[in-house]
Structures are given as C-alpha cells and as structure tokens.
Amino acid sequence: MTQPSASSSPSDLRVQAVLALLRGEPAAQVSVDYGIDRSSLYKFRSRAIKAICEAVKDQPRGPKLPHNHVSDALEKETVFLCQVRPSFSSYRIAKRLGPKAPSPRTIQRIRKRHHLARLTKRQRPLDPARKLTQRTDREVRNLLHEKFYLGPDRLAWDLLNSKGIHVSPSTFKRRKRKWLEATANFFAPAPSTPAWRFYERHHPHSLWHGDFLEKITLSDTGQTAYHLALMDDYSRGYVFCDLILNPDVRTTIRAIIVAMRQWQVIPKAIIFDNGSGFKGNLLSAFCEQVGIRLIHTAVYHPQTNGKLERGFRDDMRDYYKQHTPWLFEPLRRDLPAYVHYRNYVRGHRALDGRPSITRLNEEHSRAASPEVLDHIESYARYEIGRRTLSAAGGFRMFNREVYVDAMLAEREVVFFESLEGLEARMDGQCVALLRDYRTYRQKAVGFYSQNEIPPVLYFEPCAMDGSPRIAVANRL
Template sequence: MRHNTQDKTLYRNYVSKWKFLIQEYELVKQKRHPKFRFAADFYRFHQTHRQTFLKYYHRFHQQGTDQALVPQKRGPKWKSRRVYGYIEQQVLMHRQQGVNRYEICQLLAPKLNHLTPSPSTVYRITQRYGLNRLTPKLHQEKRRIVKQKAGELGHLDCHHLSKDLIASDPTRYYLVCVIDACTRLAWAEVVTDLKSLTVMFSALKSFNLLHQRYQLQFAEVLTDNGSEFAAPTQPATHPFERMLLELGIKHRYTRPYRPQTNGKVERFWRTLNDDLIDGTTFGSLEEFRDELQQYLLYYNEVRPHQALDGKTPKQVNESCQRITEHIHE
C-alpha cells in the first residue's frame, strides 16, 4: 500500500502555482506583460481573488521561502491575539475577590490604559480558568471590603424623596449622601434642588461632618455622570468639580447606565427607605431633618452591618488604616 504521509505533491503544486502567478504579476506591475494591461485583468483571467493573491504575494516577499506559499493554519496567533500573562494574572487576582468583569475593567483601566482588556476578554480569561461562575467562596469574598483604608474611596449620590413625605408641604426634596467604601460611614443632607451649587455645598458639609466626628478624609470620590456632579471637559468652571480640585480629591465617574458601580450608596438608599422613610409622614421639614440626623448616628455607631462581619461602621473606622494625605478645613 502506498504511504501518503510524506507525499509533497500538493506542496509542490501550491508553490509552483503561486510562483508563476507572482512572476506574471510583477510583469503587470512593470507594464511589460504582453497580455494584461491592468491587474484586474490578471485576476479575472487566472480566476483568483485580489485579496487572496496579495496575501500570498506579501507573505512571500516578507519571508522569502517556499513555505510562505502554502496555506497556513487558521485561527488566532498566540503572540498577536492573546493578552499578556501579567494582565491575565491581574484579572484572575480581582476575580478571586469576587469582582465582576465590568468592575475588573474599571479597576485595570488606570494602570493599563490602552492595554485594558474588554469585558468579553475578561470573561474568556475567567472561563479558561474555571472562574466564570462565582462559587460560594467567591460570593463570600465579594462581601468583603474592597477598599482597605478609610477614606480611600467615597461614594456620592442624590436621592429623590416623595412629595407627600412632609405633611401639608408639596415641595419636592432631595437627599445628597456620602458613604465611605471601607468603613460604610455615611452622612446625608436634605436639599431643595439638585443644582450643582446646592449639591456642592451639601457634599462639602457632609465631608466636614465626617471629618470632625470620625476623622474621615477622602482621597477619591465616585459619582455618576449627572450634570450636578460631572463636567469632565471643564472641571474648573463647575462648582462640584472645582470643590474637589480645591480639596485635592480625585473625581471618578461610574460607567454610564450602570448604577451597580456605585452600589454601596444605592444599597444605603434602600436601607434608609426601609428603616426611616417608607410609610412615614413627617410634620415638618425640621422634624424630618432631626429624624434623619438621629438615624445617621444610629446607622454609623449602633447598627451592625452584615458586610462588616457584624461590626458597626464606627468600630471598623477605629481599627482600620486611613488616608491622611488630604485634610479638609
């Protein structure tokens, strides 16, 4: 029986075919071919696609070997398509902390810049290592404090209150809240509108109260992209952005249409509604402000938190490391 594994017939046919076509093409380019005036006529006569021919033509001129004229293995190449190993390790490190793919991209972006993998790439990496689904252990890790220092990151958001919250007062009121990512210390102020100047003063008051009572100072603040917070192109002319510049606080923005990025403060709104607001009507705005202040003290100093292993935010604040680079006057 004939042994065909070492048969080079196909190899020789490919090489001879493409070498002949390359010689013919060179004559066409030099306008010396006796039959073809244009390259299009050359492609049409030999029944070859322009893109296919140029692929072999350029490959042959780059490599200069007969092997370049033989069909290559299809599919992505390791060095050109796969992310670097150190990036994979960072993705896996964050995933083992229970962080989802969108949050991983946001955490890596400041360090990797244009090398930051997309969410789909992060998913493929976690799938390759069997981490695409959170195990009970990873779910538990997710509940742990991502930020390890008090003041490392503050979450800031606005909340709309119901018009019937204050008896005989149809005015719409709002809340502006700041909550620390590490300790969960929180403070909120009642405002009558969400103009940037109003939000700036209420946020500054919250910063000062948290600093005076809990010695809490923020290095970064995370907000959504609302007009009351954000003016990335001209921060010096926006009241809230200018305040952060003056205090030396870095401003970070959430991913558009994804409130989960600011999840800690969103969870605080739910807790506040369940414990204080839902089903309650207050006699006056002053009464509501007093009740809110009492609840915030209870929330920070008495109420145990599941995310803090049953401790209060004040207890965690007293025992953890803190950011000391920024001082609010």
Template sequence: MSHRNARLTIHGRRILVERVLAGRPVAHVAAEMGISRPTAHKWVRRWRAEGDPGLADRASRPHTTPHRTAPEVEARVCELRQTRKLGPARIGPILGLPASTVHRILTRHGLHRLAWLDRPTGQPIRHYERSRPGELVHVDIKKLGNIPDGGGHKVMDRRRAMGNKQATTDQRKSCKPVIGYNYIHSAVDDHSRLAYSEVLTDERQHTATAFWQRAHAFFHAHGITVERVLTDNGSCYKSKLFTQTLTAAGIAHKRIQPYRPQTNGKVERFNRTLVEEWAYLRPYTSNDERTAALADFLHTYNHHRCHTALGGHPPISRVNNDAGQYT
C-alpha cells in the first residue's frame, strides 16, 4: 500500500515509465505528474534495474543498524526477564544499559508485559483462537460466597452483617453462622466468546452434567454445533457421567494439563469479567437479588458489550445468524 500522501501509485509509476520510454524528457513528465525530477529519475532507474517489481513500495527500515545492541546482550536481557521477572529499571544497572534501551529490547522480543509470560516457565503465552463457532467450548466454575438477607459486610458494618447472617441461616459451625456458597457454572465459545452461565448450589457431577445439557441447548439455539469441550481437572469433570454425556452427543471432552489454567484462559478471563461487572458491580442486599441480575449481565455481554479480542464487537456478531435478529 502506498503512503497516504504519495503522488503516485504503482499504476501511476508505470505511466511515468511509459512516457519516459516514449522519448519525452523526464523533467516534463515529472511536472505533468506533480512530482520532482529526482523522484521521477528514481522510479525510472528502479524499473530499469528490477522491472515491474521495482515499482512497488519498499520498507523504510534501514539495511543496517550499526548502533543496535549486540545479540548476546539482548539474549542476556531476555534471560533476566524470563528467569527472574525483572523490569527495565533493574535489568539496566545489571548490564550497564539505560532502562529505555532495555525496554526497547523487551518490546522487540515481546517480553515487555509480564502478563504475557507464563509465570512458572517465563515463556511467552501463545494466544490462539479457533476458526469457527462450536469448534471448542471452555467450561469452568467460579465459587462465590452467598449474601445474607439485608446485605453483608461489604455494604454495612460487620456487626450488622453478622446479625443478618444469623437471621438468614440456622446452620452453625463453631457457634458461627454458615452462609454457604454459590457456584457459577459457565461455558464460553472459543471463537465467538458467546457465554452461558448459571448460579447453582454445588459443583457435583450431576449438577455439572445438567448444566452442560442446558448450555448445549443454548449454543444449539444460536446455530452453534459444539465439537469439543475443554475443562479443568475438577472431580465433576473427571466423572464418567460428564464424559459419557458429551460422548453421547458426539462431543469430544478435553481436559487441561494439571496446574496449567492458562489453557482454559478464555473462560478464566470471563470469570474475572463476571466478578467485576456482575457479582461485585454494586452492593446487593440479598443472594436472590444478585442471582436475578445475572440474566441482564449475560444479555449485555453477548449482545452489546464491546469485546477487545473481537475488534470492539460483541460476541453475537461472530455467530452465524441473520443480521439484525438480535437487539
């Protein structure tokens, strides 16, 4: 692609060459086309040396960079970054380099963000995306504490919150009220990021299996044929019931390598969004109030919320349905 202010495209450069080869003076042709004589001579000279390929734009990158940091020094910078997780301000004094130089080296090698590195190994995290909806669906569970009727300690002082707990439940452990937990089961399509979630009371095999059957129906209703499901190594996902349910529907079940939650990263990132934009978005006065707000969050997430990984479009934009079907 030509520079946005360039006078000549490749087609215009061919016209320039043709007019010069026809015997017209280069200065006259340059004036007609609104360019300088040196520029006209440059394109004629390149065409004579390389032919039509010589009329294409070239990169502005210099052929040599004599002042660039030596490769062995750059390798040492990368090693300190990956093994000790040091930043430019600490690597610089060790190697006798300015912090700005270290930062440029890390940027050049894709190591300038620690979030982009696998913490145990220090290797850059490889981001991937399946090519079509349904090729892979990520499934996971997020555990959240229940909210006592009237509100918990996040919306009032702890003495009143404890009174609400005692009034809400009659279960006790060491004379203290036990309010319990909710388990948010979620399924996220790898390609479109279309998400489905439910608030359930446990994470047992029958609960997880029943959730998947409803999630499968959700994706099917959106025209998505699920081919594979990826989960962690939780006991409910390792059960025969869960695997057999997937197999009966013609779906392959994959589990991540132990202690590698990054493999299931898309649903892990969705869990973080779920917490920030739903569970802790505002102070809820009861567990039922928070649960009721989940449906509105999911609709906004799937149909209206801009997703940075999708170029600012919502997940529904990648689902193969008629345009304008969803509002």
C-alpha cells in the first residue's frame, strides 16, 4: 500500500485514492489513509472509469464536419462568382456574396476543388504615363491652390469650361492626395451614399426653385443679410440672385419680375418653402393672374427644394467663405460675377460636367411678349374690400384717421393691395395710393410698434396704366 504524500494537492490525493481502489484495496482503509469519505471515493471512481472508457474509444480521423457542408446552391453561386471575377481574392468574394458567404478559407477550398485559378491583377502598362504639359501643369496647380476645397470632378469641369483644358478627375484626385500626404493630412472616410428620389423637368423655365439663404451675418452691423436665389430646375442655373437686408413678399415678387424680364419668359411653376416671404394673398394673386403655378413645399421637408439647398451649400463655400469680412456693399457688388461663373463656367454632375447655360439656351415654350413684361407689376394686385368714405373723404384704419380725397366724400371706394401700397380705386382706375401700407400693417400688429405709425395717414394721387393681356408664345 502506497502512503499519501503530505505535499500532494487535493486533486493528486483523489487520483491516488481512485488508483488504490482500482488495485483492490479496501475502501474503508483507503478512506482513512487519504481522508476522503467512502461516498466521494465511489463517485470519483465512477467518473474515472467513464473517462477511461471515452478515452479508449475509436475516433474517426479528419474534421468533425465533412468538407462539403456548404449547400449546393451556395457553392454553385461561389463558383460562378469566382469564374466571373478571377482576380478577386477570397475576402472580396466573401464580401460580394454577403452575409450568407462561407469563410474565405472555404472559398479557397472550393476554388481548389473546382480547379479555378486566381488570376493576378492587371499588369503595369508598358507605355510610359502621359505627362501634363508645362502650361497644363501650371493651370492645375493654380486651380488646386485657389479651390482646393472642390472635388476632383468640379475641378476638372472648371478647368475645361474656363480654360478649355481637359484633365481627368483622377489626375486631380491624385494631385490632391499627394498634396495632403505632403502636409501630413489624410482623407476622411467617405460617407455612405444616401438613396434619394430624383426628379427633373425636361425643359428650361418649366419650374423655378426659390428660397432665402439666411446664414450671412454682416461683420460690421451684426445684421442678417438674406441671399435670395431663383434656380431653374432643368438647368440648375440661377435666373435671379441678390443680397437683401429686409425682405418680404414684395421682394419675392420683384425678384420674379426681374428674372422674367431678364430671360423674357414666364415660368410654368415656382416652388417655395413656407416662409413669410413666400406666402400671402399678394403673391398668390400675382401668380394666378400671370399664369404661374405656385407650389409650397411640405412643412419641415426641405428635401422638396433640395436642388436649391444644395446650391446654397456651394454658394456658402465658393463665394461667402472666400470673402472676409462680410460687408454688405462688397458682397452685393461681387455677387453678379459669381453668378456668371456659376452659370457659364461651373460644371454640374447632373449635366455631365457642362455649365448651366448650355441648358438655359435650349428651346422652350415659355417666351413672353415684351409689352406684357413691361407692365408685369400691374398684375400684383388683389382686392381687400370696399369702404364708404366719410364726409371729409376719409375712414379709420390701424386706429388712425386716414384721408383719401375730399372729392370722394360719401362715395364707395374699392381698396386693392399692390406692390406700390394700398390703392383706392373707382370705376377700375386708381385714384389714390398709400405707399407705406404694408409697413404700417406690420407695425400695427406689435403693441410697442403702434406708436411708430403717424397719427394721421394721407393717400396721395396716382394714375396707373391698365394691365395688358398675358400672352405666352414660343420663342423663335
């Protein structure tokens, strides 16, 4: 009988005790020698016998699962992809197959089993790379220095449209990468491409987009200047663009009129958001009488006006951030030159790199006669109501006495709001005009600003021409 060692661990003592039982020593004696109760001894022996039986069993050689555990359909798809893309690695094949793909090692076994060789990538060209001429290289470096923030496509289009020099976008991309590596900068990971719903009109002046860019805070006064732009949907060109300090609905109507006269057209439709400068009876009446369909975007959905919102991002980067400080007069003075660049030089991805003017000059059916455009302001008018004047030829408005004309005492007068102000009309003719009507109306809403309205308001005589008939004809 073997005596237990005093330095043995508990697991070693259990092993020695089980071996002693297997040699036939009495259980009572083993329990006393090793300090383990007989119930535990029998339990340990049972476990040891089971482990020995499992150890002496025959085990099949090879992997636990067969090599062809991939389904036939998946293996067939993997083989087809390996045949179509022989230069792809097993990792690229697995990425192309998606979540259901087998492991890259399994794809390698499938290739070997079907005798599919992986081809190397394209060999380096034998012909030397074409180098840029000295003049082209200088123009590329100058453009990169001036507009490094632009993408390679925009840079290539700007150089082609302004200088007539064709340089591939990949060349600009390679030059930008070298520039960044030289300055120890790296490209940020490209964001995922969103799935947008695309729409586009098929003729110029079929749809205009209008909106304010309200992020221009002047450096000297701290006042916000509003960048008002009207964009043609088909060409992405600006038909109107200006910088304004205090815009309202009259500003929007005058901008539409200026654009209509400049391009000699009447647009088919105009789309605005729900801002106060784009809503009101005056704008609705003007568009209805001229024959323009007025569209407003859904509330809190700027994507409806997404083309112009995207254009504003370029305006902020390409124009406003290039001017320091932001002063109203210099910004407004230089804005026409930027609009000319945007319409005649800047390439657009949707237009395959061509400028907007190539589409703005296309044939369309929205041309208007000059005599209509000469008197187009007269269509911005709507009736407010009728009022019988007092014996003094006046009435009360904004809690003030308003005098129209003593010659119209005790007579009924029809009032219209127009771009000029509040018109008093009789027999279809304007006889008096209150020019600051809209300003007074805005001040009358506020409690503290009511004191800014004069205690007595006076109309002034006016004589306005009638409105000619609207005639939209094909441009020759």
